[in-house]
Amino acid sequence: MPQYKFRVNGREVSVDSWDAEQPLLYVLRNGLGLHGAKFGCGLGQCGACTVLLDGKVTRSCMTPVRTVAGRAVTTIEGLGTPEKPDAVAAAFIQEQAAQCGYCTSGMIVAAKALLTGTPHPTREQAKESLDGNLCRCGTYTRILNAVMRAAKA
Amino acid sequence: MEPILLSRRGLLVSFALGATFGGRPGMAQTGRSLDANEVDSFLAIGGDGAVTIYTSKVDVGTGVATAICQMAAEELGIPMARFSVVQGDTALTPDHGGTGGSSGVPRGGVHIRQAAATAREALLNMAAERLKRPAAELTLADGRVQPGGITEASLIGGKRLALKIDPKAPLKEPAEYTVVGKPFLRPDVPAKCTGRQTYIQDFSVPGMLHGRVVRPPGLQAKLLSVDESSIRGIPDVRVVRIESFLGVVAKDEWAAIRAARELKAQWSDWRELPGSDGLERFVREGEVGREQTIVNRGDAASALQANGAKQLSATYYWPFQSHASLGPSCAVADVREEGTTTIWTSSQGPHNLRKFLAKMFGIPAEKMRVVFVQGAGSYGRNGNDDAAADALLLSRAVKQPVRVQWMREDEHGWDPKGPAQLLDVKGALDAEGRIAAWQTEMWIPGGPSGAPALVGPEAAGIPQGRGQSAGQMTQNGDPPYRAEHVRVLARTLKDTPLRLSNLRAPGKIGNVFAVESFTDELAAAAGIDALEFRLRGLSDARAIAVLQKAAEMIGWQKRPSPNREKAGTGMWFGRGMAYVHYKQAENHVAIAMEVMVDRANGKIVVRRVTCAHDCGLIVNPDGLRNQVEGNILQTLSRTLHEEVQFDQSRVTSVDWAGYPILRFNEAPAIEVALIDKLELPPLGAGEAASAPVAAALGNAVFDATGVRLRKVPFTREHVLAEV
Ligand code: FES
Ligand code: FES
Secondary structure, three states: OOEEEEEEOOEEEEEEOOOOOOEHHHHHHHHOOOOOOOOOOOOOOOOOOEEEEOOEEEEHHHOEHHHHOOOEEEOHHHOEOOOOEOHHHHHHHHHOOOOOOOOHHHHHHHHHHHHHHOOOOOHHHHHHHHOOOOOOOOOHHHHHHHHHHHHHO | OOOEOOOOOOOOEEOOOOOOOOOOOOEOOOOOEOOOOEHHHHEEEOOOOOEEEEEOOOOOOOOHHHHHHHHHHHHHOOOHHHEEEEEOEOOOOOOOOOOOOOOHHHHHHHHHHHHHHHHHHHHHHHHHHHHOOOHHHOEEEOOEEEOOOOEHHHHHOOOOOOOEOOOOOOOOOHHHOOOOOOOEOOOOHHHHOOOOOOOHHHOOOOOOEEEEEEOOOOOOOOEEEEEHHHHOOOOOEEEEEEOOEEEEEEOOHHHHHHHHHHOEEEEOOOOOOOOOOOHHHHHHHOOEEEEEEEEEEOOHHHHHHOOOOEEEEEEEEEOOEOOOOOOOOEEEEEEOOOOOEEEEEOOOOHHHHHHHHHHHHOOOHHHEEEEEOOOOOOOOOOOHHHHHHHHHHHHHHHOOOEEEEOOHHHHHHHOOEEOOEEEEEEEEEOOOOOEEEEEEEEEEOOOOOOOEOOHHHHHOOOOOOOEOOOOOOOOOOOOOOOOOEEEEEEEEEOOOOOOEOOOOOOOHHHHHHHHHHHHHHHHHHHOOOHHHHHHHOOOOHHHHHHHHHHHHHHOOOOOOOOOOOOOEOOEEEEEEEEEEEHHHOOOEEEEEEEEEEEOOOOOEEEEEEEEEEEOEOOOOHHHHHHHHHHHHHHHHHHHHOOOOOEOOOOEOOOOOOOOOOOOHHHOOEEEEEEEOOOOOOEOOOOOHHHOOHHHHHHHHHHHHHOOOOOEOOOOHHHHHHHO
8 A cells, every 4th residue: 555654743654545635634533543633524614624734724634645745744733732732722721712622623723823924913813814714613702812812922 | 700720630521432231221231320310320429539420411512511510519519620520321321311402500400419419418417427416517618528527538439329319408508609600611621622532523443444324316315226336446345225225334434435425326316395495485385283372462463453553564584504513423333243232422312312223223222322422513403313323224234333424515414404484473562662462473394293213214214203303493482572462373384394403592593583673673663772662661670681781781872773874984884682581481681783784795794792691590600601602603603694505305505615604704702791690590501692693683784774684694695685
């Protein structure tokens, strides 16, 4: 079976995939046991599967594994642990910016990318930048509060 | 109030892994008592002083598990950090009802609080005996008996209390509360914010295969033939065909997905749906199965005809809507040779699901275990029960554990839907501009009562219930304001184009949309300010308090609607409000909002929403606030955007483009005022605040534009067509 080598959360990995077109999402979830990125739509419409590819916000459900070879992937698992969360995750926890939390990984990864590029966004910029991430439970205002809290920290 | 963070160890919501098990009825397969009258069924204090709560009420992201623990911790005098919860496991948790109707706190929590109060009394009596002091001189705090300091664990740790829940066991005085009323942070949130929470979508068992179901192009189309050679290139796939149920299983999930997509099958042509265009006519003209007079006070019919009264009438429409859970439904089933079956699911009613499935598949209930695992948010019965049956069908066929996750088009296309509602409202004003008479007639798609059919077993030809249940659809069809003559008539149809479900605040959002929009229509006809008009018709102090509070927060300026002043630059500006006494018996909620409407493109911009919320005793103010905010945002989404589209064969709005929901760009500022009533019982909050949202929005749009929107969703096209 063809093998693909890339970095995930700073670690060199090598995965087998019988299909070069297999989206990165399934490779992360099933091949590498990283469940943080979620399947929401598989259509690039919801953002539940968001990861960073070479630092850029990417929908892993639409990213064939062959295109990832040699590149660096960051998933939510790369942004701290429950005991030692990254600053963005910590702000989400403090604001309780989750209900079911199914959208939350994607939100935090997208927020991380925003804050890396724009450390002090306005609330409007935050809305604009996260607009491709959907939340069905209605936590948008809390997420915005969390992003603004993280920006201040 | 600063939120209180629990240690990570505290309050872990756990689930058990299944194993083969036997057992006798009435007892859990583990030997736990499952009797809903026994204290031990609901709580266990371990030798280490840790407390485990067992409940059939599941936490789908609402924070109910935290609230229930707070109620028990308060009575037991044991710190929150020592609590954990086992929820919705038919082998471990007693059945005190499924999750829905905002019953988690008022029924589940109150029930467990009474068990905890019973335990406290018993513990105090044990301590009194040991300490040779009257129990009345002792209290429980910090896991110890005071004074004296012996631990509660040393009294009962690891042992059973063997007591019936005593309905008369005294409860702690609310004035002494130290845990209830505090904003404890939910312990599941850190894991959810770091990608470490195990959702049902992430759950696996050894030897598990991945399954996908191939749905027909018409809801009830029959499977004619399958060409297995069409997926020859995909590794390790098996096709499962049971009558018209068609599925695939594979070791690799991507293989299952591709196989399901590429498998060629012939289906019969099926076109028996009315189509969603013009569905109002179908609803109005459908055959009525049940006609109920919900309210009949005075003589509305004559009063509406009375001479001199100013009469108004209007028709409102609420469309079919989907749960549209962000994560498609999922389940894992393990059907063993010997017939024992374990199902992992995020169904909101694991006990009921077991009843259904056991009967349907002829498996003795005691041989079936259903275990709740956290999933993506559901707002009633979404596709999770169906996914469980799919997994069971596939696992039974291939004799291995199978995980089924629905694809996006399965979820939007096949989840059971919140029904459409059509309402004709008539009202009359007296000479002073007060409501003299009111009549609401409602039409709701329906069907026989009883257990609903699940899609997989339906296709597989397995006999099952044909029931349709959408929850309590007919409440809040009458105005909460003084009126001598009121009549509410509900007509439930014999049929429904799409399967029904109890979608959040069933019926109440549509009914309150009609009632509270019409209230504003009456106020406008009388030339009276909308707040003033409402206050005149109310005498309940709690109702008046929430309305005044929401109005004060939004900066309500008293004047009749519509607004004569335009905001300029092509934008109209307006404000509106609505109120509900939920189910005419529970929460008092008032919502006010400010909107701008773009006259060029019909876009509604919701700028601010204020909400005053009274649900009696508040258990966890932050959890409550989160629910209220979620209700507001989700209902704005339902009102602005959501309508299930279907043609003659199937649902056609099967992704987020066809069924858009609210986005970040549209999120307004929200201010919530919580009114705490220490002396009153706690009510649920998962639904009530959603009820007034649509009407408040419609009223604000009317105020801005002078145009009354009586049909949801308020899309740009709809607004443009009206203005
Ligand atoms: S799952 Fe990738 S965008 Fe929805
Ligand atoms: S918290 Fe449930 S989808 Fe966002």
